[in-house]
Amino acid sequence: MSDLDTRLAQLVKAERQVAPPSDTSIDEGWVRLAHALVGPLPPGPPDGETGGGGAGERGANEFDNTPTTSSDSPRPRVSDAAVSSPAPVVPLHTGPAPARVGVWVWPAAAIVVVATVTVVTAWRPWSASSETARTEGSRVATVPSTPRDAVEVSLPTTNPSSEVPSKPPATDPAPSTDPRADPGAPQATPVAPPIEEIEPSHAAPAPTRRAHRVEETTTRPGLAEELALVESMRSAFARDDPAEVLTLGKQHRKTFPKGALREERAALEVRASCRLGRADAAKRRDTFLESWPTSAHVERIDRDCATK
Amino acid sequence: MAPTPSRRLTPEALTHLEAIYREYAAFVSRNAARLGVAESARDDVVHDVFMIVAQRLHEFEGRSEIRTWIFGILCNVVRGHRRSAVRRDRRHDAFSHTRPEDVSVAHDGTVADRLLLTELLDELDDDRRAVFVSAELEELTAPEIAEALAINVNTVYSRLRRAKDDLKQALARRLASPERSAGSNQ
Numbered sequence: 001m002s003d004l005d006t007r008l009a010q011l012v013k014a015e016r017q018v019a020p021p022s023d024t025s026i027d028e029g030w031v032r033l034a035h036a037l038v039g040p041l042p043p044g045p046p047d048g049e050t051g052g053g054g055a056g057e058r059g060a061n062e063f064d065n066t067p068t069t070s071s072d073s074p075r076p077r078v079s080d081a082a083v084s085s086p087a088p089v090v091p092l093h094t095g096p097a098p099a100r101v102g103v104w105v106w107p108a109a110a111i112v113v114v115a116t117v118t119v120v121t122a123w124r125p126w127s128a129s130s131e132t133a134r135t136e137g138s139r140v141a142t143v144p145s146t147p148r149d150a151v152e153v154s155l156p157t158t159n160p161s162s163e164v165p166s167k168p169p170a171t172d173p174a175p176s177t178d179p180r181a182d183p184g185a186p187q188a189t190p191v192a193p194p195i196e197e198i199e200p201s202h203a204a205p206a207p208t209r210r211a212h213r214v215e216e217t218t219t220r221p222g223l224a225e226e227l228a229l230v231e232s233m234r235s236a237f238a239r240d241d242p243a244e245v246l247t248l249g250k251q252h253r254k255t256f257p258k259g260a261l262r263e264e265r266a267a268l269e270v271r272a273s274c275r276l277g278r279a280d281a282a283k284r285r286d287t288f289l290e291s292w293p294t295s296a297h298v299e300r301i302d303r304d305c306a307t308k
Numbered sequence: 309m310a311p312t313p314s315r316r317l318t319p320e321a322l323t324h325l326e327a328i329y330r331e332y333a334a335f336v337s338r339n340a341a342r343l344g345v346a347e348s349a350r351d352d353v354v355h356d357v358f359m360i361v362a363q364r365l366h367e368f369e370g371r372s373e374i375r376t377w378i379f380g381i382l383c384n385v386v387r388g389h390r391r392s393a394v395r396r397d398r399r400h401d402a403f404s405h406t407r408p409e410d411v412s413v414a415h416d417g418t419v420a421d422r423l424l425l426t427e428l429l430d431e432l433d434d435d436r437r438a439v440f441v442s443a444e445l446e447e448l449t450a451p452e453i454a455e456a457l458a459i460n461v462n463t464v465y466s467r468l469r470r471a472k473d474d475l476k477q478a479l480a481r482r483l484a485s486p487e488r489s490a491g492s493n494q
Contacts, residue, residue, distance in 0.1 A: 004476040007483075011428070012444050014421035015342070020334040029351065030329050033358050037317055037325075 023296050027264070028234055035227045223260065226252070230261045233268045242272035267297035274305035281305060317362075325362050332378055333358070335446075339379065342441045343386045344430060356385050372455045376448060380456035383438045424482070431478045436471035443468050 229252050236244035249269040252259065259265070270288050273281035285305055289298065317325075333354060340353045360381050368377055429437055438457060442448045443464070450468075454461045 002476075004479055007479060008472070008475055011421050011425040011479075014418045015425050015445055017418060018338050018422065021337055026330060026333045029333055029354055029358075030326060032351075033329060033355055033362075034322070034326070036355070036359065037322070037362055 024234070024300065028231070031227050031231055031234075035224060035231075038223060226256050226259045226261055229255070230264050230268075233265065237268055237272060240275075242275040245269065245272035246276075263292050263295060263297070266291070267295065267301060270297075270301050271304040274301070321362075321365065325358070325365065328361065328365070328374065329358055332375065335375060336378060336382055339382055339441060339446065340386060341426075342429060342445060343383065343434075343437060345386055345389060349389060353382070353385055353389060356388075357382050360385065372452055375446075376452040376456045379442055379446070379448065380458070383457060387434065428475050428478045428482075432471055432474055436467045436474060439464055439467040440471035440475070 229248060233245050233248045233252070236242075236248060245268050249265050249272070252261075252265045256262070266284075266288050270281065270284045273284050282305075285301055288295070288301065292298075336354050336357050337350055340350050340357075341347070345353050357378065361378060364381075368374065429440070432440065435457075439453055442453045442456065443450070448456070450461050450464045453459075453464045457464075459467075
């Protein structure tokens with residue numbers, strides 16, 4: 001082997017030792033991706049409909065310690081936030097499949113409903129009482145069974161009638177980045193759950209009172225807003241502005257007392273407090289560790305707080 | 309242009325996608341760098357790759373590893389980015405954005421070696437570079453590379469051989485001109 005071969009092998013070996021990106025950057029990337037994919041989700045029902053069991057609003061210096069996500073996942077994951085529900089949610093209407101919806105005559109009220117709420121709701125845990133309330137307030141009913149079944153998540157659209165297909169769309173979802181950007185052949189047997197184009201819900205026309213209620217829900221902050229707020233906190237932390245992190249954290253706590261990203265918010269608040277050298281930093285840290293002892297943020301918190 | 313997001317996600321798909329993202333985001337990021345994407349554009353490339361993954365996941369055949377499939381998507385996304393403009397900043401990026409974890413291994417010249425290899429890779433054409441990165445740095449097999457890049461297996465071997473030759477020539481030039489070997493070991 002020549003010297004050049006040896007030297008090239010050294011370079012390759014060094015490159016293979018590249019360190020992985022931090023968990024933070026991966027988290028941030030996923031939040032951004034989920035934001036792009038999920039879009040501005042309409043929010044869940046108001047707190048009054050969620051029934052008991054939630055931690056509720058607490059003092060500004062306390063952390064909510066009721067985990068938002070499933071107990072087997074120490075960190076709230078965005079997908080959990082978007083889809084998790086203790087009980088499956090199915091459309092009230094169980095008649096024709098979406099492919100046949102196009103032959104239906106859609107009353108205007110139903111179109112409004114399609115445009116604003118096919119989302120269901122439950123990106124936060126619900127109590128049994130909340131499910132009844134939710135059924136009352138939207139077009140879905142809950143069935144007490146295993147969680148995570150048949151949860152419907154879709155985006156609102158400003159022009160639903162134009163997106164009502166007579167059959168499921170068969171358009172090529174190829175990205176415009178590059179027409180060659182599809183190395184996988186399309187005729188394969190799916191190995192993963194499909195991601196579909198938006199389809200109209202086929203719910204019965206909603207009464208005016210319910211339509212009004214639906215419009216109200218679109219004005220409340222939802223997952224997209226929560227994601228954006230936590231992203232703002234991360235950005236503030238990244239530019240070394242811990243005071244802004246704490247300000248945004250208070251805003252998050254007030255707006256999303258049971259938000260899906262409470263753990264991220266709390267972790268950033270702890271780290272920001274440590275950076276500021278605040279007297280309550282240790283208390284915040286202890287509270288965080290008590291609430292999320294197996295959190296992936298613990299190491300970073302320990303690192304940040306140990307240097308202060 | 310960023311891919312258009314799907315308008316509807318099943319919750320299962322979103323959960324599945326998150327698992328894939330967390331597993332392969334680092335893989336995509338580091339190989340985006342190796343394929344010539346500047347630090348400033350890397351997050352966007354990673355984002356675009358997984359937007360495509362999200363849209364195409366149900367089409368993934370499972371004949372090859374998902375890593376191979378994602379690598380093919382990455383190569384196509386990278387082609388869509390204007391590399392010529394960002395290359396100018398890469399050498400600066402390589403140092404200015406060095407992560408703390410990189411610094412920890414800098415004592416034995418690893419960072420300098422990585423920088424040198426980056427500069428050498430910049431001298432390869434895109435096709436040979438993709439084959440070299442996938443074969444030598446990610447250790448994909450020739451059939452996997454052929455699948456990912458939609459080329460013949462013999463073409464893989466040919467490009468790999470030529471890529472190595474090109475890299476050795478470029479390395480020889482740098483060794484002959486020490487002032488150009490900014491990233492080489494001292």
